[in-house]
Amino acid sequence: xxxxxxxxxxxxxxxxxxxxxxxxxxxxxxxxxxxxxxxxxxxxxxxxxxxxxxxxxxxxxxxxxxxxxxxxxxxxxxxxxxxxxxxxxxxxxxxxxxxxxxxxxxxxxxxxxxxxxxxxxxxxxxxxxxxxxxxxxxxxxxxxxxxxxxxxxxxxxxxxxxxxxxxxxxxxxxxxxxxxxxxxxxxxxxxxx
Numbered sequence: 001x002x003x004x005x006x007x008x009x010x011x012x013x014x015x016x017x018x019x020x021x022x023x024x025x026x027x028x029x030x031x032x033x034x035x036x037x038x039x040x041x042x043x044x045x046x047x048x049x050x051x052x053x054x055x056x057x058x059x060x061x062x063x064x065x066x067x068x069x070x071x072x073x074x075x076x077x078x079x080x081x082x083x084x085x086x087x088x089x090x091x092x093x094x095x096x097x098x099x100x101x102x103x104x105x106x107x108x109x110x111x112x113x114x115x116x117x118x119x120x121x122x123x124x125x126x127x128x129x130x131x132x133x134x135x136x137x138x139x140x141x142x143x144x145x146x147x148x149x150x151x152x153x154x155x156x157x158x159x160x161x162x163x164x165x166x167x168x169x170x171x172x173x174x175x176x177x178x179x180x181x182x183x184x185x186x187x188x189x190x191x192x193x
Contacts, residue, residue, distance in 0.1 A: 001119035001139065005095040008047040009085040010038070011078060011136075012102035013055035013071035025057045025102050027183055030190060034177060037105035039064050045109050049092040052102070053081045079151040086149040096124060097148070099157070100137040103177045105186070107137060111169045115139050118165055125164030130171040134161045 012025055012035055025035035032040070036059070043065070052061040055074040062068045069084045082099070089097050096119060100107060111128065115137060118126045124141035127134040138161050140148060151157055177183050 001096055001116045001121075001124065001141075003046045003113075003116055004048055006047055006116065006139065007089040007092050007094040007097050008042065008045070008050045009082070009089060009097050009099045010050065010052040010061070010066065010102055011081050011085070011099065012057060012059070012061065013053045013074050013081045022180075023057050024177060024183070025059055029105055029183065029187060033059055034105050034183070035059055035102035036064070038100055038102060038107050039066075041107055041109055042100065042112060045112055047098070048094055049089070051085050051088045053085045077152065082151060082157065083149045086145060090145065094142065095122065096139055096141045097145070098137060098139045101176065104136065104174065105177065106173045106175050108173060111167070111173060112137060114167050114169075118167055125160050127161040127164050127166055128174055129166035129168050130174050131168050134164070134166050135174055135176070136161075138164070 026033045050066045051069060052066040053069045053071050054061060055071045067088055069088050071081050071084055073080055115126045119139050122141040122143040124139060125144065127138035128136060144160060147160065148157055175186065177186065
């Protein structure tokens with residue numbers, strides 16, 4: 001699958017309940033906000049378009065080349081964010097969408113290229129895996145767009161991902177920051193206070 005035929009959907013509208021009152025996406029890690037690590041890692045991938053769905057963050061994704069969709073109901077779960085993104089993605093007549101999470105700061109462009117390499121046509125479902133469980137980033141061909149627009153809650157597209165093709169990456173690359181402790185451990189690992 002060519003990157004030029006794919007719309008990147010960045011989910012950045014979670015409630016972050018386990019992180020407390022702070023916006024975890026704005027928390028500093030290696031001299032930039034946590035969410036901008038995946039943004040920076042993927043900026044050279046020539047996607048057809050980039051869409052970010054946000055809720056309470058003040059980060060300026062538009063300045064980084066994203067169409068920004070506001071989710072007024074982050075409590076409705078990741079499925080609602082995904083549906084909002086899919087509406088925006090359809091405008092671009094994409095052959096596929098690649099879903100990434102803004103709280104996964106170690107994802108690399110090399111891994112995204114591997115997902116694109118494995119995607120074959122409109123029925124494609126290609127997800128990441130640490131060797132044990134599939135997870136985002138994940139790519140979905142156009143034949144799955146209707147399903148992605150109707151998923152509910154925080155389960156999102158998990159059933160599709162489980163049944164899809166899985167591309168293995170290092171668990172360190174697929175780390176998902178959910179709690180202050182997760183972020184503290186990541187900072188410690190990279191020698192950052």
